[in-house]
Amino acid sequence: MSGLSTERTSVGVVGGGAWGTALAVHCARMGHQVLLWALEPEVVEGINGPSRENCLYLPGHKCPAGMSASASLQEVASSCNLLLLVVPTPFVEKTLAPVAAAFKPDAILVSCTKGILNDTLETPHEILLRVLPRAAHSQLAYLSGPSFASEVVAGLPTVVTIAAQEERVAARVQSLLSTPRFRCYRTTDVIGVELGGALKNVLAIACGISDGLNLGNNARAALITRGLAEITRLAVAKGANPLTMGGLAGMGDLVLTCTGDLSRNRSVGLRLGRGERLADITASMHGAVAEGVLTSRAAYELSKRLRVEVPIIEGIWRVIHEDEDALTVVENVMSRELKPELDMSMLAAMAPSMAFV
Ligand SMILES: NC(=O)C1=CN([C@@H]2O[C@H](COP(=O)(O)OP(=O)(O)OC[C@H]3O[C@@H](n4cnc5c(N)ncnc54)[C@H](O)[C@@H]3O)[C@@H](O)[C@H]2O)C=CC1
Numbered sequence: 001m002s003g004l005s006t007e008r009t010s011v012g013v014v015g016g017g018a019w020g021t022a023l024a025v026h027c028a029r030m031g032h033q034v035l036l037w038a039l040e041p042e043v044v045e046g047i048n049g050p051s052r053e054n055c056l057y058l059p060g061h062k063c064p065a066g067m068s069a070s071a072s073l074q075e076v077a078s079s080c081n082l083l084l085l086v087v088p089t090p091f092v093e094k095t096l097a098p099v100a101a102a103f104k105p106d107a108i109l110v111s112c113t114k115g116i117l118n119d120t121l122e123t124p125h126e127i128l129l130r131v132l133p134r135a136a137h138s139q140l141a142y143l144s145g146p147s148f149a150s151e152v153v154a155g156l157p158t159v160v161t162i163a164a165q166e167e168r169v170a171a172r173v174q175s176l177l178s179t180p181r182f183r184c185y186r187t188t189d190v191i192g193v194e195l196g197g198a199l200k201n202v203l204a205i206a207c208g209i210s211d212g213l214n215l216g217n218n219a220r221a222a223l224i225t226r227g228l229a230e231i232t233r234l235a236v237a238k239g240a241n242p243l244t245m246g247g248l249a250g251m252g253d254l255v256l257t258c259t260g261d262l263s264r265n266r267s268v269g270l271r272l273g274r275g276e277r278l279a280d281i282t283a284s285m286h287g288a289v290a291e292g293v294l295t296s297r298a299a300y301e302l303s304k305r306l307r308v309e310v311p312i313i314e315g316i317w318r319v320i321h322e323d324e325d326a327l328t329v330v331e332n333v334m335s336r337e338l339k340p341e342l343d344m345s346m347l348a349a350m351a352p353s354m355a356f357v
Protein backbone atom coordinates (compact mmCIF):
# COMPACT_ATOMS: atom_id res chain seq x y z
CA MET A 1 0.00 0.00 0.00
CA SER A 2 1.37 3.43 -0.95
CA GLY A 3 2.05 5.95 1.78
CA LEU A 4 1.69 8.80 -0.73
CA SER A 5 -1.13 11.34 -0.71
CA THR A 6 -3.49 11.83 -3.66
CA GLU A 7 -4.48 15.36 -2.59
CA ARG A 8 -3.94 17.93 -5.33
CA THR A 9 -3.93 21.75 -5.04
CA SER A 10 -2.95 24.98 -6.78
CA VAL A 11 0.83 25.53 -6.87
CA GLY A 12 2.50 28.84 -7.69
CA VAL A 13 6.18 28.88 -8.62
CA VAL A 14 8.03 32.18 -8.26
CA GLY A 15 11.07 32.03 -10.54
CA GLY A 16 11.43 30.57 -14.02
CA GLY A 17 15.06 29.43 -13.89
CA ALA A 18 16.04 25.77 -14.25
CA TRP A 19 15.03 24.76 -10.72
CA GLY A 20 11.71 26.65 -10.65
CA THR A 21 10.78 25.13 -14.01
CA ALA A 22 11.77 21.60 -12.97
CA LEU A 23 9.73 21.85 -9.76
CA ALA A 24 6.78 23.25 -11.70
CA VAL A 25 6.98 20.34 -14.19
CA HIS A 26 7.16 17.87 -11.29
CA CYS A 27 4.08 19.40 -9.63
CA ALA A 28 2.10 19.49 -12.89
CA ARG A 29 2.94 15.85 -13.58
CA MET A 30 1.54 15.03 -10.14
CA GLY A 31 -1.77 16.64 -11.15
CA HIS A 32 -1.40 19.92 -9.24
CA GLN A 33 -2.62 23.03 -11.08
CA VAL A 34 0.60 25.01 -11.63
CA LEU A 35 1.17 28.69 -12.42
CA LEU A 36 4.78 29.86 -12.80
CA TRP A 37 5.98 33.46 -12.68
CA ALA A 38 9.06 34.25 -14.71
CA LEU A 39 10.91 37.53 -15.00
CA GLU A 40 11.76 37.04 -18.66
CA PRO A 41 8.87 37.47 -21.15
CA GLU A 42 10.46 34.85 -23.45
CA VAL A 43 10.21 32.25 -20.66
CA VAL A 44 6.49 33.02 -20.15
CA GLU A 45 5.86 32.92 -23.91
CA GLY A 46 7.87 29.71 -24.36
CA ILE A 47 6.00 27.81 -21.63
CA ASN A 48 2.56 29.03 -22.81
CA GLY A 49 3.36 28.78 -26.53
CA PRO A 50 3.38 25.82 -28.91
CA SER A 51 6.89 24.66 -27.91
CA ARG A 52 5.80 24.37 -24.18
CA GLU A 53 9.46 24.83 -23.30
CA ASN A 54 11.63 27.11 -21.14
CA CYS A 55 14.23 27.57 -23.89
CA LEU A 56 16.30 29.99 -21.81
CA TYR A 57 16.97 27.94 -18.65
CA LEU A 58 15.74 24.36 -19.21
CA PRO A 59 15.68 23.64 -22.93
CA GLY A 60 14.69 20.24 -24.27
CA HIS A 61 11.91 19.50 -21.76
CA LYS A 62 8.20 19.93 -22.55
CA CYS A 63 5.97 21.41 -19.83
CA PRO A 64 2.90 19.25 -19.21
CA ALA A 65 -0.73 20.30 -19.46
CA GLY A 66 -1.83 21.75 -16.15
CA MET A 67 1.17 24.08 -16.09
CA SER A 68 1.11 27.63 -17.42
CA ALA A 69 3.23 30.74 -16.95
CA SER A 70 2.34 34.32 -16.05
CA ALA A 71 4.16 37.63 -16.23
CA SER A 72 2.09 38.84 -13.25
CA LEU A 73 3.74 38.05 -9.94
CA GLN A 74 0.66 39.43 -8.17
CA GLU A 75 -1.55 36.88 -9.95
CA VAL A 76 0.70 33.95 -8.99
CA ALA A 77 1.16 35.11 -5.38
CA SER A 78 -2.53 35.72 -4.74
CA SER A 79 -4.08 32.67 -6.40
CA CYS A 80 -2.20 29.60 -5.10
CA ASN A 81 -2.31 27.49 -1.93
CA LEU A 82 1.31 26.27 -2.16
CA LEU A 83 4.02 28.70 -3.31
CA LEU A 84 7.52 27.58 -4.29
CA LEU A 85 9.97 30.49 -4.11
CA VAL A 86 12.87 29.79 -6.47
CA VAL A 87 14.70 33.03 -7.29
CA PRO A 88 18.46 33.27 -6.59
CA THR A 89 19.38 34.75 -3.20
CA PRO A 90 20.34 38.27 -4.42
CA PHE A 91 16.81 38.71 -5.86
CA VAL A 92 14.67 37.22 -3.05
CA GLU A 93 13.88 40.52 -1.31
CA LYS A 94 13.43 42.58 -4.49
CA THR A 95 11.09 39.96 -5.95
CA LEU A 96 8.98 39.18 -2.89
CA ALA A 97 8.70 42.51 -1.06
CA PRO A 98 6.18 44.00 -3.55
CA VAL A 99 3.84 40.99 -3.16
CA ALA A 100 4.46 40.26 0.53
CA ALA A 101 0.84 41.02 1.45
CA ALA A 102 -0.67 39.29 -1.58
CA PHE A 103 -0.41 35.66 -0.46
CA LYS A 104 -3.55 33.83 0.71
CA PRO A 105 -3.65 33.80 4.54
CA ASP A 106 -3.25 30.01 4.77
CA ALA A 107 -0.87 29.57 1.82
CA ILE A 108 2.35 27.67 2.52
CA LEU A 109 5.52 29.31 1.17
CA VAL A 110 8.44 26.99 0.40
CA SER A 111 11.83 28.56 -0.29
CA CYS A 112 13.96 26.44 -2.64
CA THR A 113 16.86 28.91 -2.85
CA LYS A 114 20.42 28.02 -1.76
CA GLY A 115 22.57 30.93 -0.71
CA ILE A 116 23.58 33.58 1.83
CA LEU A 117 23.11 37.28 1.09
CA ASN A 118 26.40 39.18 0.90
CA ASP A 119 25.53 42.51 2.53
CA THR A 120 23.53 41.24 5.51
CA LEU A 121 24.72 37.58 5.72
CA GLU A 122 21.05 36.55 5.84
CA THR A 123 19.81 33.18 4.61
CA PRO A 124 16.63 33.15 2.46
CA HIS A 125 14.70 32.23 5.66
CA GLU A 126 15.95 35.32 7.43
CA ILE A 127 15.19 37.51 4.40
CA LEU A 128 11.63 36.13 4.27
CA LEU A 129 11.10 36.70 7.99
CA ARG A 130 12.08 40.35 7.45
CA VAL A 131 10.05 40.88 4.28
CA LEU A 132 6.84 38.91 4.90
CA PRO A 133 4.08 39.85 7.37
CA ARG A 134 4.28 38.12 10.75
CA ALA A 135 1.18 36.02 10.01
CA ALA A 136 3.06 34.28 7.18
CA HIS A 137 6.03 33.26 9.33
CA SER A 138 4.52 30.05 10.65
CA GLN A 139 3.65 29.04 7.06
CA LEU A 140 7.26 29.02 5.82
CA ALA A 141 9.15 25.91 4.71
CA TYR A 142 12.45 25.14 2.94
CA LEU A 143 13.24 22.51 0.33
CA SER A 144 16.83 21.39 -0.14
CA GLY A 145 18.93 18.32 -0.90
CA PRO A 146 20.71 16.66 -3.83
CA SER A 147 18.54 17.61 -6.81
CA PHE A 148 19.84 18.64 -10.22
CA ALA A 149 16.95 20.28 -12.09
CA SER A 150 17.61 18.34 -15.30
CA GLU A 151 17.44 14.97 -13.48
CA VAL A 152 14.19 15.88 -11.69
CA VAL A 153 12.59 16.94 -14.96
CA ALA A 154 13.85 13.72 -16.57
CA GLY A 155 11.92 11.82 -13.89
CA LEU A 156 15.03 10.26 -12.31
CA PRO A 157 14.72 9.22 -8.63
CA THR A 158 15.45 12.17 -6.34
CA VAL A 159 15.30 12.52 -2.56
CA VAL A 160 15.14 15.89 -0.79
CA THR A 161 14.30 17.24 2.64
CA ILE A 162 11.66 19.75 3.71
CA ALA A 163 12.39 21.93 6.73
CA ALA A 164 9.91 24.03 8.66
CA GLN A 165 9.90 25.33 12.21
CA GLU A 166 6.39 23.86 12.55
CA GLU A 167 6.46 20.13 11.85
CA ARG A 168 2.85 20.17 10.57
CA VAL A 169 3.94 22.59 7.80
CA ALA A 170 6.89 20.39 6.79
CA ALA A 171 4.62 17.32 6.83
CA ARG A 172 2.04 19.05 4.63
CA VAL A 173 4.64 20.07 2.03
CA GLN A 174 6.15 16.58 2.18
CA SER A 175 2.74 15.08 1.49
CA LEU A 176 1.93 17.50 -1.37
CA LEU A 177 5.26 17.03 -3.20
CA SER A 178 6.21 13.35 -2.73
CA THR A 179 5.90 10.78 -5.53
CA PRO A 180 7.57 7.40 -6.13
CA ARG A 181 10.23 9.36 -8.11
CA PHE A 182 10.56 12.36 -5.76
CA ARG A 183 10.72 11.41 -2.11
CA CYS A 184 10.64 14.13 0.54
CA TYR A 185 11.86 13.71 4.13
CA ARG A 186 11.07 16.33 6.79
CA THR A 187 12.85 18.10 9.62
CA THR A 188 12.41 21.12 11.86
CA ASP A 189 16.08 22.13 11.52
CA VAL A 190 15.60 25.10 9.18
CA ILE A 191 19.04 26.59 9.90
CA GLY A 192 20.86 23.31 9.17
CA VAL A 193 18.99 22.69 5.92
CA GLU A 194 19.51 26.24 4.67
CA LEU A 195 23.19 26.44 5.58
CA GLY A 196 23.90 22.98 4.17
CA GLY A 197 22.40 23.99 0.81
CA ALA A 198 24.20 27.32 0.71
CA LEU A 199 27.65 26.23 1.89
CA LYS A 200 27.97 23.11 -0.26
CA ASN A 201 28.05 25.43 -3.29
CA VAL A 202 31.35 26.91 -2.06
CA LEU A 203 32.84 23.44 -1.62
CA ALA A 204 31.62 22.39 -5.09
CA ILE A 205 33.69 25.27 -6.46
CA ALA A 206 36.64 24.05 -4.35
CA CYS A 207 36.36 20.52 -5.78
CA GLY A 208 36.04 21.92 -9.29
CA ILE A 209 39.21 23.96 -8.86
CA SER A 210 41.03 20.93 -7.45
CA ASP A 211 39.93 18.73 -10.36
CA GLY A 212 40.67 21.49 -12.88
CA LEU A 213 44.21 21.58 -11.51
CA ASN A 214 44.40 17.75 -11.71
CA LEU A 215 45.11 17.47 -7.98
CA GLY A 216 43.61 13.98 -7.92
CA ASN A 217 40.95 11.84 -6.27
CA ASN A 218 42.59 11.97 -2.83
CA ALA A 219 42.35 15.76 -2.81
CA ARG A 220 38.66 15.73 -3.83
CA ALA A 221 37.78 13.23 -1.07
CA ALA A 222 39.69 15.34 1.45
CA LEU A 223 37.86 18.50 0.36
CA ILE A 224 34.47 16.83 0.72
CA THR A 225 35.31 15.38 4.14
CA ARG A 226 37.05 18.36 5.68
CA GLY A 227 34.56 20.63 3.89
CA LEU A 228 31.76 18.81 5.68
CA ALA A 229 33.59 19.43 8.98
CA GLU A 230 33.75 23.16 8.15
CA ILE A 231 30.12 23.56 7.16
CA THR A 232 29.07 21.56 10.21
CA ARG A 233 31.10 23.84 12.53
CA LEU A 234 29.62 26.95 10.91
CA ALA A 235 26.04 25.64 10.88
CA VAL A 236 26.26 24.46 14.52
CA ALA A 237 27.61 27.87 15.57
CA LYS A 238 24.45 29.35 14.01
CA GLY A 239 22.21 26.90 15.86
CA ALA A 240 21.87 23.92 13.50
CA ASN A 241 21.65 20.29 14.60
CA PRO A 242 25.00 18.72 13.58
CA LEU A 243 23.23 15.55 12.45
CA THR A 244 21.47 17.55 9.71
CA MET A 245 24.82 18.06 8.05
CA GLY A 246 25.20 14.31 7.63
CA GLY A 247 21.82 14.21 5.85
CA LEU A 248 20.41 15.11 2.45
CA ALA A 249 20.85 18.88 2.72
CA GLY A 250 24.45 18.51 3.94
CA MET A 251 26.42 15.42 2.95
CA GLY A 252 23.90 14.48 0.23
CA ASP A 253 24.10 17.74 -1.68
CA LEU A 254 27.80 18.07 -0.97
CA VAL A 255 28.58 14.73 -2.64
CA LEU A 256 26.28 15.53 -5.57
CA THR A 257 27.70 18.92 -6.43
CA CYS A 258 31.34 18.18 -5.57
CA THR A 259 31.38 15.17 -7.91
CA GLY A 260 28.57 15.72 -10.45
CA ASP A 261 29.50 17.58 -13.61
CA LEU A 262 25.92 18.93 -13.92
CA SER A 263 26.75 21.30 -11.06
CA ARG A 264 27.20 24.90 -12.20
CA ASN A 265 29.30 25.61 -9.09
CA ARG A 266 31.62 22.67 -9.74
CA SER A 267 31.86 23.77 -13.41
CA VAL A 268 32.89 27.28 -12.39
CA GLY A 269 35.60 25.74 -10.22
CA LEU A 270 36.80 23.40 -13.00
CA ARG A 271 37.17 26.31 -15.38
CA LEU A 272 38.94 28.44 -12.74
CA GLY A 273 41.32 25.55 -12.07
CA ARG A 274 42.06 25.29 -15.79
CA GLY A 275 43.06 28.95 -15.82
CA GLU A 276 39.99 30.82 -17.09
CA ARG A 277 39.05 34.19 -15.56
CA LEU A 278 35.92 34.37 -13.36
CA ALA A 279 34.47 37.28 -15.37
CA ASP A 280 34.75 35.28 -18.62
CA ILE A 281 33.22 32.18 -16.99
CA THR A 282 30.17 34.00 -15.59
CA ALA A 283 29.71 35.94 -18.86
CA SER A 284 29.47 32.63 -20.72
CA MET A 285 26.75 31.21 -18.43
CA HIS A 286 23.87 33.11 -20.14
CA GLY A 287 22.30 34.27 -16.87
CA ALA A 288 22.48 30.91 -15.05
CA VAL A 289 23.65 31.28 -11.44
CA ALA A 290 26.46 29.64 -9.51
CA GLU A 291 25.43 30.85 -6.05
CA GLY A 292 28.73 29.68 -4.50
CA VAL A 293 30.64 32.58 -6.08
CA LEU A 294 28.85 35.17 -3.93
CA THR A 295 28.23 32.76 -1.04
CA SER A 296 32.00 32.23 -0.66
CA ARG A 297 32.29 35.86 0.48
CA ALA A 298 29.20 35.70 2.71
CA ALA A 299 30.31 32.37 4.24
CA TYR A 300 33.78 33.72 5.03
CA GLU A 301 32.28 36.87 6.58
CA LEU A 302 29.85 34.71 8.59
CA SER A 303 32.74 32.55 9.84
CA LYS A 304 34.50 35.67 11.14
CA ARG A 305 31.31 36.91 12.80
CA LEU A 306 30.76 33.52 14.48
CA ARG A 307 34.51 32.97 15.16
CA VAL A 308 34.59 29.64 13.36
CA GLU A 309 37.69 28.37 11.55
CA VAL A 310 36.89 27.53 7.88
CA PRO A 311 40.22 27.24 6.02
CA ILE A 312 38.79 25.73 2.81
CA ILE A 313 35.96 28.28 2.55
CA GLU A 314 38.45 31.06 3.33
CA GLY A 315 40.75 29.65 0.63
CA ILE A 316 37.96 29.77 -1.98
CA TRP A 317 37.15 33.33 -0.94
CA ARG A 318 40.84 34.20 -1.44
CA VAL A 319 40.95 32.61 -4.92
CA ILE A 320 37.68 34.15 -6.10
CA HIS A 321 37.60 37.55 -4.44
CA GLU A 322 41.28 38.30 -3.67
CA ASP A 323 42.71 36.79 -6.87
CA GLU A 324 45.12 34.55 -4.96
CA ASP A 325 46.81 31.64 -6.70
CA ALA A 326 44.90 28.40 -6.02
CA LEU A 327 48.02 26.23 -5.64
CA THR A 328 49.45 28.65 -3.06
CA VAL A 329 46.15 28.50 -1.17
CA VAL A 330 46.26 24.67 -1.21
CA GLU A 331 49.81 24.69 0.16
CA ASN A 332 48.86 27.15 2.90
CA VAL A 333 45.79 25.14 3.94
CA MET A 334 47.86 21.93 4.04
CA SER A 335 50.64 23.56 6.10
CA ARG A 336 48.44 24.78 8.94
CA GLU A 337 49.09 23.73 12.51
CA LEU A 338 48.55 19.96 12.91
CA LYS A 339 45.52 18.95 14.97
CA PRO A 340 43.29 16.04 16.00
CA GLU A 341 40.76 14.98 13.36
CA LEU A 342 37.73 15.19 15.64
CA ASP A 343 36.73 18.56 17.01
CA MET A 344 35.87 18.07 20.69
CA SER A 345 33.54 21.11 20.81
CA MET A 346 31.64 19.52 17.93
CA LEU A 347 31.30 16.24 19.79
CA ALA A 348 29.95 18.17 22.78
CA ALA A 349 27.44 19.92 20.51
CA MET A 350 26.38 16.55 19.13
CA ALA A 351 25.80 14.94 22.49
CA PRO A 352 22.24 16.26 23.03
CA SER A 353 21.24 15.22 19.48
CA MET A 354 22.71 11.73 19.90
CA ALA A 355 20.35 11.17 22.79
CA PHE A 356 17.48 11.15 20.31
CA VAL A 357 19.03 8.79 17.74
N1 LIG B 1 19.38 24.37 -11.02
C1 LIG B 1 19.37 23.44 -10.08
O1 LIG B 1 19.58 22.24 -10.38
C2 LIG B 1 19.08 23.80 -8.67
C3 LIG B 1 19.08 25.12 -8.24
N2 LIG B 1 18.83 25.40 -6.93
C4 LIG B 1 18.81 26.78 -6.45
O2 LIG B 1 17.65 27.43 -6.97
C5 LIG B 1 17.86 28.83 -7.06
C6 LIG B 1 17.46 29.28 -8.44
O3 LIG B 1 18.38 28.70 -9.36
P1 LIG B 1 17.99 28.25 -10.83
O4 LIG B 1 16.53 28.04 -10.97
O5 LIG B 1 18.87 27.12 -11.17
O6 LIG B 1 18.36 29.56 -11.67
P2 LIG B 1 18.99 29.64 -13.13
O7 LIG B 1 20.46 29.77 -13.00
O8 LIG B 1 18.48 28.54 -14.00
O9 LIG B 1 18.37 30.99 -13.68
C7 LIG B 1 18.66 32.26 -13.14
C8 LIG B 1 17.43 32.79 -12.45
O10 LIG B 1 17.71 34.10 -11.95
C9 LIG B 1 16.60 34.93 -12.25
N3 LIG B 1 17.00 36.33 -12.28
C10 LIG B 1 18.02 36.90 -12.96
N4 LIG B 1 18.02 38.24 -12.75
C11 LIG B 1 16.99 38.50 -11.90
C12 LIG B 1 16.47 39.67 -11.29
N5 LIG B 1 17.04 40.86 -11.52
N6 LIG B 1 15.40 39.55 -10.48
C13 LIG B 1 14.83 38.36 -10.23
N7 LIG B 1 15.27 37.19 -10.79
C14 LIG B 1 16.34 37.29 -11.61
C15 LIG B 1 16.15 34.46 -13.60
O11 LIG B 1 14.86 34.93 -13.92
C16 LIG B 1 16.20 32.95 -13.39
O12 LIG B 1 15.05 32.51 -12.73
C17 LIG B 1 19.35 29.04 -6.69
O13 LIG B 1 19.43 29.44 -5.36
C18 LIG B 1 19.96 27.66 -6.88
O14 LIG B 1 21.08 27.47 -6.06
C19 LIG B 1 18.55 24.42 -6.03
C20 LIG B 1 18.51 23.10 -6.42
C21 LIG B 1 18.77 22.69 -7.77
Ligand SMILES: O=C(CO)COP(=O)(O)O
Pocket: 114, 145, 146, 147, 148, 149, 201, 204, 253, 256, 257, 262, 263, 264, 265, 266, 289, 290, 291
Ligand atom coordinates in the same frame (compact mmCIF):
# COMPACT_ATOMS: atom_id res chain seq x y z
O1 LIG C 1 21.96 22.59 -5.77
C1 LIG C 1 22.03 21.91 -6.75
C2 LIG C 1 21.70 20.49 -6.77
O2 LIG C 1 21.26 20.03 -5.52
C3 LIG C 1 22.47 22.52 -8.04
O3 LIG C 1 23.81 22.81 -7.93
P1 LIG C 1 24.48 23.89 -8.88
O4 LIG C 1 23.82 25.20 -8.57
O5 LIG C 1 25.92 23.84 -8.59
O6 LIG C 1 24.19 23.46 -10.30
